[in-house]
């Protein structure tokens with residue numbers, strides 16, 4: 044009460060009071076502003092490229108051993124993928140063969156993008172038999188990932204020799220640069236450029252170099268919009284049963 | 286029971302005086318909780334359970350201000366746990382668990398458990414080595430639960446894959462945080478309903494202690510609001526400044542580093558000692574006891590953590606006497622002190638000697654010595670004070686500081702015993718810290734006892750001229766503008782730059798708190 048009365052009776056030091064008040068508001072406001080600036084800038088995800096260019100990554104298995112030609116099965120019915128160029132961006136790794144499980148050499152072809160009418164050149168197969176190809180495993184229609192989208196071998200009941208997406212039925216042809224066979228997709232799968240080193244199929248190595256064709260589904264650029272992979276020099280190949 | 290009063294209630298002036306902050310430990314916990322909710326929701330935008338460790342590292346390194354948010358979220362959690370313990374001890378010592386506040390006490394115990402739980406799950410989410418060690422201990426305890434062990438493991442830690450593990454951790458972290466919010470509301474409105482725990486002078490140190498407005502209480506607005514804002518700003522300032530400073534200092538030990546350690550799957554993981562979060566070190570150490578290893582992790586936890594918990598839950602129904610005086614409650618006081626001894630020493634022990642088995646003889650010594658020595662000291666002192674043989678206005682302080690020096694002396698002994706002549710730098714550091722605390726508390730107790738401290742002549746506060754206030758405030762105002770300008774013009778860059786931003790931000794909060802203090806001092810006469 045004493046305090047209250049004092050304030051009410053003595054003429055208030057209006058200007059002093061206001062001055063300190065303003066200084067206080069400045070200080071608290073500065074804190075709030077700094078906090079808001081950090082917070083707002085934080086929740087907008089970084090849009091710039093996460094990577095400055097396509098990294099060259101060695102394909103390795105879960106133990107860190109390089110993937111050799113013979114460690115990949117021809118016409119493997121399982122789903123074999125690796126992340127590239129960013130985390131959670133799966134890509135198919137296929138060793139293509141004919142119905143007798145003989146390697147099929149894949150030649151570079153020009154692939155059309157139905158949506159734009161544009162064309163790009165698919166790199167063709169890598170390795171001693173030119174039979175190893177890779178592409179983004181994110182469906183270009185609405186972004187389904189394996190196991191919804193997967194390669195069907197020649198022993199499958201349907202879509203044999205094709206990549207088919209169960210979400211809405213898009214089909215791609217890995218023998219022809221992952222071109223569109225049936226819609227609804229309007230874009231082929233982005234092709235992965237592989238390079239092959241070594242001559243012994245039991246100890247040779249494969250490197251992922253870059254992507255050609257359309258941009259990975261829902262991305263503005265292949266190098267942004269995600270988190271970097273844990274390693275900058277290698278990416279792990281995993282096999283799952285579809 | 287209470288005269289109807291509008292909520293929020295008015296509170297007595299002494300709560301806003303120097304030293305009154307002990308009445309506001311709950312407010313500090315709430316402030317930190319709020320901060321945790323805000324930063325936690327921001328983190329939720331970025332956390333990917335499928336890539337726990339990598340998404341955490343990416344948030345830290347590539348998202349603007351990610352490092353401030355992540356490190357202060359962690360340190361806010363630490364601060365919240367420490368403050369919850371302080372809040373609990375304060376209410377234990379003033380007897381706030383007594384009639385009519387039993388429900389408040391019980392909901393508080395529930396909040397303690399939820400806070401530790403939410404901290405455990407949150408800590409485990411980063412997927413670094415420390416977090417996976419913590420998950421392993423938790424899994425071990427849950428899995429060893431009789432009959433329902435495997436269901437509990439599945440419930441809390443998922444089906445065994447990494448994805449389901451981190452998904453569950455995230456879900457539990459959010460669920461428990463939400464539960465804290467709900468129980469907190471109940472706890473808070475009970476506090477409003479039962480009024481604040483009045484000072485001993487007002488209540489006559491007898492339960493039920495109810496605060497009555499004698500007509501002199503100032504309005505809630507602006508007096509209380511301003512005071513609360515001041516406390517909130519100080520608290521936030523500290524939880525932002527501390528981790529930001531730790532982030533730029535080199536060689537912070539893993540246990541207190543504000544950053545995640547290496548990934549659990551990295552080959553470097555072997556070089557990091559297996560620590561759970563420091564607030565669970567005590568449970569972790571108990572599992573190292575020889576006979577606890579015979580019991581298995583579940584029964585050991587039930588025994589070591591369950592007993593004190595049961596005691597806390599039953600306390601309002603055991604100690605039903607009306608007196609709130611410390612000297613009338615020697616047993617409660619002793620148990621509180623013993624609890625602190627066990628908690629502090631077990632934690633330090635776990636940090637210094639992680640995972641080293643402890644022989645039964647040492648365990649028995651560790652548990653029995655305080656169990657007999659502390660009550661003996663406390664009861665003797667209380668009787669001396671009660672019968673008037675010991676007349677000293679600082680009796681409570683003497684009992685507490687004597688007990689505390691006992692704690693630390695015992696801690697010193699335990700460190701020496703368990704070091705077995707092997708004085709590693711860690712042991713030396715532990716010895717010197719505990720030794721320093723021992724010396725200080727002993728000096729304090731002796732000083733109070735002999736009347737040397739505090740000096741009996743209280744200094745009259747020097748009236749500060751009004752212009753001084755103006756000068757102070759303008760200096761602080763200008764300083765804060767300068768800090769803000771520096772922060773805004775600083776290039777946004779690496780974690781180091783962000784930590785500097787964090788330090789600036791923390792100081793802005795603290796300056797804001799000081800300004801309110803000045804304003805209250807000048808115009809509210811407080």
Ligand code: FES
Pocket residue numbers: 182183184185186187192208209210211212213227228
């Ligand atoms: S997402 Fe693959 S077909 Fe629609």
